[in-house]
Amino acid sequence: MDPGSSSGSGSTSGAGAGTGSGDAASPAQGSAHGSSSQLNTQGAAISTREDSQETSDILLPNQEENIAQIAVDIGGSLAKVVWFTKSPETVGGRLNFCKFETVRIDDCIEFIASLLRDNPLAGRVIKDKIRTRLGVQIQKEDEMECLINGLNFLVRQIDYEVFTYDERRPETMQFDNQRTSELFPYLLVNIGSGVSIIKVTSDETYERISGTSLGGGTLWGLLSLLTDAKDYDEMLEISKMGDNKNVDMLVGDIYGGDYPKIGLKGTTIASSFGKVFKTPAAERKSKFKQEDIAVSLLYLVSNNIGQIAYLNAQAHGIRRIYFSGFFIRGHPITMNTLSYAISFWSKGKIKALFLRHEGYLGAMGAFLRTTPARARLASFTENFSQTQKISGSSIGAVGTLEEDASDYCVFPLLRDPETYSADTSDLSDPVLQSYWIDLLDVNLEHLVNIALKWQQGDARGGISVRERAKTFENMYREHLKVLRKEPNAYGALTVRGLLNLREQCLREMGFMDVFRGVKQDENNAAMQGLEILLAKLDAMPISDRLDAMLENMLAGNMYDWGSTAVQEMLKRGELDFRTAKAKVGRPAKFNHFPQLKAKLLGGHVYKKAVIFVDNSGADIIFGILPFARFLLSTGTTVVLAANTHPAVNDITATELREILVQAGSKDAAIASHVSSGRLVVVGTGSGSPCLDLTRASRDLATHAADADLVVIEGMGRAIHTNYAAKFVVDAVKVAVFKNPQVAAELGADMYDGMCLFAPA
Structure with a gap:
């Protein structure tokens, strides 16, 4: 097996950006405006940012923020940007996320330039095009170290960051919310253009133990030749409509059904693309549909990665396997294939673990590498008032990460914190989901009336209370619509989460204390x-x-x-x-x-x-x-x-x-x-x-x-x-x-x- 390569050219960090290893640049100072779009008081659309440059159509009040730090992870397929902002009205700061195809690196550079506009930087660091365009130098960080630091941070800090996926279960996303000492050891299977498998035994110790050259770049490259899809997201979309049995040779095609003696079901793939070679060359283009080819190739790459990952976990006695990288993109078929492979080979003893911020581990780690120790120890919570999907194909969404002045820890008098669950009601029942979403929807009018009664004259950024109150109402209602369709979009649906989201939307519209x-x-x-x-x-x-x-x-x-x-x-x-x-x-x-x-x-x-x-x-x-x-x-x-x-x-x-x-x-x-x-x-x-x-x-x-x-x-x-x-x-x-x-x-x-x- 070719040991392969990892997902790109490294992670970049510093005031401007970076792609490798070196000293940190001084943080950026000054102000940048978060959005150039205008306030829409009639309907507050929730930004899913499926395109890298898409921004929300809501102009939030008090948007003047200081750009404190930018980190960039430039991979073989995608460039990911994490930037940290501070607002005069908040005690902490906010981590934001964005992505670009690496072939469109100029767009990424322009985006960074827009963040840095009116933010004079001293001692900047970047490379080639970035240096030319922004007048900065690069600070390179070790890619693997950044990936691990990013994963450790997100798993420990962010609620519902880790989940398992199984399309056969009513709740396909099962969240693993234990931010505890059980983290180590684990395997990190990072799937970018190629694949790296890293064994992590502590915050400081890790080694790359395996990999494969058959990764996201393989899928992207072959589908570029075999389909008319113009980008990776489009390739994933067409795979949803495909049926691999029209292309793959199955166990049932060979034996007429299951082969129970060796534990194989009739639907198991015996040979990827196995039906193609039997078809006369003149008929192949007309017989095999692009969507069937797409899903077959997706299965081929995913199954291969899943099996290699399991074999490495077995060889090293490890039971936790995290999958990351923009190959996954929260795509259901990809996650289900990886999950099935791990479950099949481990006989159900090990589950594939996924992360909602999967593609941002490297950029997140680069940010942390040049962040002062005090800030690295700060506590962050996820703000879903404005969200983005990893891609158009993905389930779930991510918000911004807000730094809090409080350093959070487990309440010391709590018994059995390892098994503690704050929430009383289980909202996995669709009836209960509808009940609570409906209840909070009905209650929105009351909150708006309270805001209008008690905060008249409190204009923020030239936006009146009435406008902001209406936008808050529309913003939260749009979130409720998302959650009706996809209850686990922002993590496990809970009463606590619904109430917290409402408070986040109020604050986002400048209502810091509506009562x-x-x-x-x-x-x-x-x-x-x-x-x-x-x-x-x-x-x-x-x-x-x-x-x-x-x-x-x-x-x-x-x-x-x-x-x-x-x-x-x-x-x-x-x-x-x-x-x-x-x-x-x-x-x-x-x-x-x-x-x-x-x-x-x-x-x-x-x-x-x-x-x-x-x-x-x-x-x-x-x-x-x-x-x-x-x-x-x-x-x-x-x-x-x-x-x-x-x-x-x-x-x-x-x-x-x-x-x-x-x-x-x-x-x-x-x-x-x-x-x-x-x-x-x-x-x-x-x-x-x-x-x-x-x-x-x-x-x-x-x-x-x-x-x-x-x-x-x-x-x-x-x-x-x-x-x-x-x-x-x-x-x-x-x-x-x-x-x-x-x-x-x-x-x-x-x-x-x-x-x-x-x-x-």
């Missing part, structure tokens, strides 16, 4: 009653006081603008604290409060409690603060963990610190505890109505390390997510069921209160 006015009004109103409430609680016997505090927590949790059912009551003015108490049921199934109460009345004193808080107004002021104050009175230190960034009417850490100042002016005990440092507020790092405990801020993890009590409050945090979460310390989950689907799923009725207590 800011609502929260201020609710906080001011509740603060007026805090003094009286605390006096009443202090006058009660301790047993009655504990009962009253739980009632207040549940009643306060009714004030949730994220719940469609509660929204209607709030808009009609039908909900006050008294009616909220009356609405909440207390079924025994969800009431473990007596166990917690008995422990507290028995004299148990917790050393430190971490309380994950939820909504503004009555929820935080009437519900959480009195309970925290009680724990503090027993000698417990209390950490209030609040969202770092806004989401619906959830209280943020910044707002909560101000609330504590106001509460301290009304209550000496609260003021004393804040002053002594025994009552502190910490940002979770999140900007979501839900809670993923594998992505806690480092600050929160530090404060929580020695805690012996965890309290999670709110439907999004304790029901939609973390309902089944287990901890190594005592844990309390408090919430009200405000959605009929999840209530029915868990055996509750609407507005049932929940207080689950699980001892360590």
